Amino acid sequence: MSGATSHLIRGRETRERVLQYAVDLATAEGLEALTIGRVASAAGLTKAGILGHFGTKEALQIETLDAGRRAFAAAVLVPGAHDPPGLVALVALVERWIDRSSRARGGCFFASVGAEFDAKPGPVRDRVAEILGEWTDVLVARTGEAVRLGHLRRSVASSSIVFRLYGYVLALNTRFQLFRDERAVSEARDAVLDLLLESSTPAGKRQLHRFRRAKR
Amino acid sequence: MSGATSHLIRGRETRERVLQYAVDLATAEGLEALTIGRVASAAGLTKAGILGHFGTKEALQIETLDAGRRAFAAAVLVPGAHDPPGLVALVALVERWIDRSSRARGGCFFASVGAEFDAKPGPVRDRVAEILGEWTDVLVARTGEAVRLGHLRRSVASSSIVFRLYGYVLALNTRFQLFRDERAVSEARDAVLDLLLESSTPAGKRQLHRFRRAKR
Numbered sequence: 001m002s003g004a005t006s007h008l009i010r011g012r013e014t015r016e017r018v019l020q021y022a023v024d025l026a027t028a029e030g031l032e033a034l035t036i037g038r039v040a041s042a043a044g045l046t047k048a049g050i051l052g053h054f055g056t057k058e059a060l061q062i063e064t065l066d067a068g069r070r071a072f073a074a075a076v077l078v079p080g081a082h083d084p085p086g087l088v089a090l091v092a093l094v095e096r097w098i099d100r101s102s103r104a105r106g107g108c109f110f111a112s113v114g115a116e117f118d119a120k121p122g123p124v125r126d127r128v129a130e131i132l133g134e135w136t137d138v139l140v141a142r143t144g145e146a147v148r149l150g151h152l153r154r155s156v157a158s159s160s161i162v163f164r165l166y167g168y169v170l171a172l173n174t175r176f177q178l179f180r181d182e183r184a185v186s187e188a189r190d191a192v193l194d195l196l197l198e199s200s201t202p203a204g205k206r207q208l209h210r211f212r213r214a215k216r
Numbered sequence: 217m218s219g220a221t222s223h224l225i226r227g228r229e230t231r232e233r234v235l236q237y238a239v240d241l242a243t244a245e246g247l248e249a250l251t252i253g254r255v256a257s258a259a260g261l262t263k264a265g266i267l268g269h270f271g272t273k274e275a276l277q278i279e280t281l282d283a284g285r286r287a288f289a290a291a292v293l294v295p296g297a298h299d300p301p302g303l304v305a306l307v308a309l310v311e312r313w314i315d316r317s318s319r320a321r322g323g324c325f326f327a328s329v330g331a332e333f334d335a336k337p338g339p340v341r342d343r344v345a346e347i348l349g350e351w352t353d354v355l356v357a358r359t360g361e362a363v364r365l366g367h368l369r370r371s372v373a374s375s376s377i378v379f380r381l382y383g384y385v386l387a388l389n390t391r392f393q394l395f396r397d398e399r400a401v402s403e404a405r406d407a408v409l410d411l412l413l414e415s416s417t418p419a420g421k422r423q424l425h426r427f428r429r430a431k432r
Contacts, residue, residue, distance in 0.1 A: 028335040032248065111390075115331030118393035119244040129394045163391070163403040167383030170390065174327075175379070177334035178345045187379040198414070 015053055018043045019067035022060065026068070027109040030116045031061045031124065061124045068109040069131050075100050077138070087151035087196065087204040088211045090142045094165055094192050101173050102185045110135070111173045136162060151204030152196070164195055231269055234259045235283035238276065242284070243325040246332045247277045247340060277340045284325040285347050291316050293354070303367035303412065303420040304427045306358045310381055310408050317389050318401045326351070327389045352378060367420030368412070380411055 021042050026034055036057055040050045054060040076096045083089040101108040114132055117125040143158035152161070168191040175184035197205060237258050242250055252273055256266045270276040292312045299305040317324040330348055333341040359374035368377070384407040391400035413421060 030246070030248070030332060032246070112331050112335075114390050114394055115328050116246060118390065119328075125394075132390070132394060160403060160406065163387050163400070164380075164384065164407050166390070167385075167387035167407070168380065169383075170386035171379050171383035174330050174334070174348070174382070174386065178330055178341075178348060184379070187376060190376065191380050191383070 018050065018053065019064060022064040023068045023071060023109060026064055027112055031064065031113050032116065034061055034064060036060065058124060062127050065113065065127050065131060084207065084211065085145060086149040087146045087200060087208050090146050091196060091208060093142060095189065097169055098172060098185065098188050101169055102176050108173050111170055139165065146204065150201055151207055152199050153201055156199045161195065161199060165192060168192055234266065234269065235280060238280040239284045239287060239325060242280055243328055247280065247329050248332065250277055250280060252276065274340060278343050281329065281343050281347060300423065300427065301361060302365040303362045303416060303424050306362050307412060307424060309358060313385055314388060314401065314404050317385055318392050324389050327386055355381065362420065366417055367423055368415050369417055372415045377411065377415060381408060384408055
């Protein structure tokens with residue numbers, strides 16, 4: 001390995017380490033808590049070192065959002081690659097989202113930064129909106145797929161289903177983070193299942209029951 | 217009026233004016249944005265003047281929470297004093313909550329500060345949790361009343377209904393603030409009505425239909 005390559009790899013590792021810390025801090029205390037000084041001291045680097053890696057505080061915030069997005073995708077999207085398409089894939093996706101919201105320290109990163117930045121115009125807010133919009137699109141597409149496969153009724157509007165699912169996860173997040181209310185996790189799971197079963201066709205119900213029996 | 221009384225009244229008016237500004241600022245930018253200096257300059261007072269009124273930044277934050285709580289009660293609770301008890305009172309209460317969440321600049325004050333403080337231990341977080349817990353209790357009590365009056369089915373758990381209602385308002389808040397998506401308001405209204413109608417008895421449905429016809 002040449003000196004330049006190993007320098008590059010070390011640089012990338014440092015960057016990843018800093019961003020990991022930044023995601024945790026921003027989840028717990030908000031993106032505005034991400035000052036160059038604080039991130040530098042936690043990462044054992046100088047302020048100049050952090051600025052060398054990221055440029056500005058705003059650039060660091062945006063890279064932190066992107067790191068959070070990658071971590072979310074790795075935990076919630078990727079494990080679903082082999083889920084049976086349709087209602088089961090949708091339920092499993094939302095269950096992983098619920099798991100993540102109830103486990104992550106400080107709750108769901110994007111629920112936190114969404115509420116923090118929704119009224120602060122600028123590139124950080126725009127990137128938050130973009131990432132949350134992208135996730136909404138994934139949910140709408142998966143819901144639409146369950147409709148097309150005949151698992152959810154044709155009269156069901158995917159956007160309404162997703163609006164309600166989103167609400168259950170946000171309610172879980174608030175309840176869990178603010179009151180440490182463990183029952184919120186089962187409240188959210190029940191709400192998701194009730195909604196999807198009410199909207200499902202007999203074929204959808206069969207797919208779901210078969211899947212849940214197989215999992216036990 | 218004695219000099220002391222008019223001084224007291226002026227003091228109270230200044231306090232109210234400062235708190236009004238503080239609620240708006242905290243809704244838009246978060247409670248952490250409430251620095252003594254910023255509030256002082258916006259209110260045309262000196263920092264010493266603000267400190268004289270409130271003591272510390274933390275005390276100002278807590279008084280701001282209480283002012284937000286009073287404003288919320290005035291807009292959402294008080295106008296319901298003459299609503300017919302039961303399902304109609306519950307629906308009307310949630311509709312006022314939805315109105316407020318979609319109108320207030322920066323969205324629902326408590327949705328913002330809830331997400332901001334949920335992972336920051338201390339007296340501010342505790343007061344946020346207390347106020348949100350109190351509001352949850354109001355919703356659970358109103359739902360329980362609708363069950364007792366035979367408008368919602370006995371098998372319905374008030375806490376589950378409230379969990380879901382809460383979710384719809386949080387989803388509205390995120391969607392409206394982040395995407396300026398006006399349809400979120402009707403999505404939230406539809407979700408509330410679907411949930412409550414699904415859970416209602418024939419008597420409940422009759423009360424609600426009668427009331428909605430009378431309102432037109």
